[in-house]
Amino acid sequence: MEKKLFEAESKRLLEMMINSIYSHKEIFLRELISNASDAIDKVYYKVLTDDTLTFDTDGYYIKIEADSDRRTLKLIDTGIGMTKEDLETNLGIIAKSGSLAFKNENEVKDGHEIIGQFGVGFYSAFMVADQITVISKALESDQAYKWESTGTDGYTIEPCEKEAVGTEIILTIKENTEDENYDEYLEEYRLKEIIKKYSDFIRYPIKMDVSEKRLKEDSENEYEDIKEEQIINSMVPIWKKNKGELTDEDYANFYTEKRYGFDKPLTYIHTSVDGAVRYNAILFIPENIPFDYYSKEYEKGLELYSNGVLIMSKCSDLLPDHFSFVKGMVDSEDLSLNISREILQQDRQLKRIANNISKKIKSDLQNLLKNEREKYEKFYQSFGRQLKYGVYSDFGTHKETLQDLIMFYSSKEKKLVTLDEYVSRMPEDQKYIYYASGESNERIDKLPQTELVSEKGYEILYFTEEIDEFAIKMITAYKDKEFKSVSSGDLGIESKDNETKSDAEEKENKELFDYMKNILADKIKDVRASTRLRSHPVCFSTDGEVTIEMEKILQSMPDNQNIQAEKVLEINTNHEVFQSLKSAFEQDKTKLDLYTNLLYNQALLIEGLPVEDPVDFTNNICEIMV
Structure with missing residues (x-):
């Protein structure tokens, strides 16, 4: 058995990765499954150039086995396997990715795109494991090898026995702590949950022995616990199926399965782009507004996949705020990911996808408006x-x-x-x-x-x-x-006759209007003869950009700066009330004061504004009545 140390840079990277690169420990299983999928893809590529080999899809799979007594989690794949040199190169040097090198040397064949990008995914397992053992036998090799490590101290490699080609990774799961429950990575339901969340669309079967209760033979009410091997993942994502084969119900089921909302989708958008940037997307417009939509708790964003592997549950960069209600997913093989596959680099591909999606959403909403008005x-x-x-x-x-x-x-x-x-x-x-x-x-x-x-x-x-x-x-x-x-000081529709009449009335009643303006002091900007009123005696109009409704909204804000509309009290000179104003102006200024305040408060009430002194207002009404 040969003991080797990680290179100094690799050791530091491993320590950093275990402690900080990955945001969720459950990611380790996604990474190991993605590596296993890559290993099977490499066999497929090999078959294409070697007539002596065949690729029987039934013989390729990934198997997960948990043993809670031994605290081990085993991941088995039937992929290409690794030689001793591969183990040293790919597992002895952190951030050295065999899959990435293979990907760069080979074109996509029949949709078999290698997932791997950086060689740190394997080491994410140290977030949950005290020890990792890898047993691997390479294709066309007679000798298997065992690689083993307990973390930053280094690793050992030695020959071992393994009958079938492929790789077994055995994790010795850590003991629980006060802060962490590592038992969950040995529990059947939790492993199934993680697989469905991140690796549901891996193209090869991910198998597990699943516990079930079944009615005993020859019994009507006695059950027995059995273990049955099941395929956990869906394998073929809906967005890679032919659109012509999919129904509205298929999309609705996908919306429900992915828990995009508790409602039904009002409509959906399924788009595939193969140009400067390649991606598939399924987008949904929800039927109802989420209960927390206008709260801090609401998170916008689309699920982001890379070759069918979930990278981010909420990629906010893919949606502008004005389309934040859109739900769904994007799958692209062109995105540049960082070493943990969790954080996107802010590159042109991502921006292109986001721009395309925004245009597509607008286009489909316009079509909905044009062709399905009721739904829009x-x-x-x-x-x-x-x-x-x-x-x-x-x-x-x-x-x-x-x-x-x-x-x-x-x-x-x-x-x-x-x-x-x-x-x-x-x-x-x-x-x-x-x-x-x-x-x-x-x-x-x-x-x-x-x-x-x-x-x-x-x-x-x-x-x-x-x-x-x-x-x-x-x-x-x-x-x-x-x-x-309609409250603007200048409506732009007064006729010449109206303008002439209005100017004449302003001049004729200037003293009256000035008197009323003086009574109201700084409450209004002006009192004018109205050209817009027909049946009503009074209203407010506004000069400037701020209207009365805007004033109300601005005043209701916590940090309001007391911004107010420039209110003009407009008097209908054709209304009989105006004759009372003229008469009071000539004979009884006290009554004119009363009338002016009443008309001002009337204008406030019309606008839904509070009367400044309700007691004084009601007393004024009573005074007129007696």
Whole structure:
């Protein structure tokens, strides 16, 4: 028996890897299974160039055996095996990957892509094992060898007996500690769980003897425990099957099996790309919004596979925030992985995949909007707000991507409409896309500010969510049409006659309006004669970019900076109330004070703003009544 020490660099790497490289100890089993799969693939490649060899798929598998009494976990493969030189090269020098070298020398044959990239995966087993024993017999070799190590002290290699070609890895599992339960890696259900999680789509059968209860023969109620060999993994991933062979039910079952949500998928996207970067992806739009979607606990991201092996459960880099509701997976053989296969290098391939996926999601949502309107509206009820947040975030960077996907309730259509649909119906004389903001469609329907716009026959978009106006401010204009609030000081639709009449009324009633403005002091910016009101006596309009709805939202934030809209109190000079104002101005200034405060509070209530002094307000009402 020959005792050898790891090279100094390898020893330091092993110590670092055991303590920090891998984020979850369970990863060790994924790594060993991936290595075993590579070993079988190497036989396949060998057969392609050697007529004396055959590849019978039934003879190739990976077997897991756990012995809790001996505290050993054994992994057996029927792959190419290793010579003494292979053991020294691949296991004696950490980060030396035989699979990677083999991969670089061989092209993909019939989908048999070597998984291995770096030679540290094997050593991840030291996270759970005190000792590792490898017994291997190489293809076309008569001699088997045993490699053994207890960690950083080094390893031994000696000849041994082994009948079949392939490799056995025997882990002596550590004893439990206060912080770690190592027994779980000897438990049947836990091993099955890890295999299904990370290695479900390894192309060769992963076998285990599984315990089951069965009814005894000739018995109606007596059961016996038996062990039966079962294949644990699915082997062929759904994304590598022919799309024409798959049904909606197959995709729905995959969604459920992968636990992407407790609901059903509203729709799915199955895409395969074979170009500058190769990948397969299955993406799902959930039917319902997750309960924790707008909480800190929610994690966006897609499952990321490399050749069918799960690398990350939540790869957030694959999804932009505005599409964070998308669930699913991506499998690529082109990604550059670090030595633990867990952390992606930020390379161009990953960014290309992410960009392609974002474009594909947008394209499919547009198709859904065009061809399955009812289904799209159901999606929008759940995730429309997120799209609007996406328009607003990053200073409008993504507005071009999202503006054709957002919708608002229409005053004319009485349903959700897109911006494109709105603009396509605009009369030639209409300059702006008009909108009104409020707590609900019903409240907006009753807003006095909508009267002139509606009278002109113009459509109004209803903004009922707090993000709506902020998002629109980022878009600024759609197809060269700017957005205009119905509360804006200048609606851009007054006729020349109206303008002349308004100017005349302002001049004629300047003293009255100045007096009312003085009464309200710093509460408003101005008092003006209204051109927008028809049946209502009073309303607020606003000058500047901040509307009253925006003010309410900003004021409700914890770190608000007391940003306020520049409110203008507009008086309907055609309303009979105005005659009372003029009369009071000429005969009873005390009554005018009362009227002014009442009208101001009335305007506040219309906007859903709190009356500043409810007691004074009610007293004023009583004073008018007596």
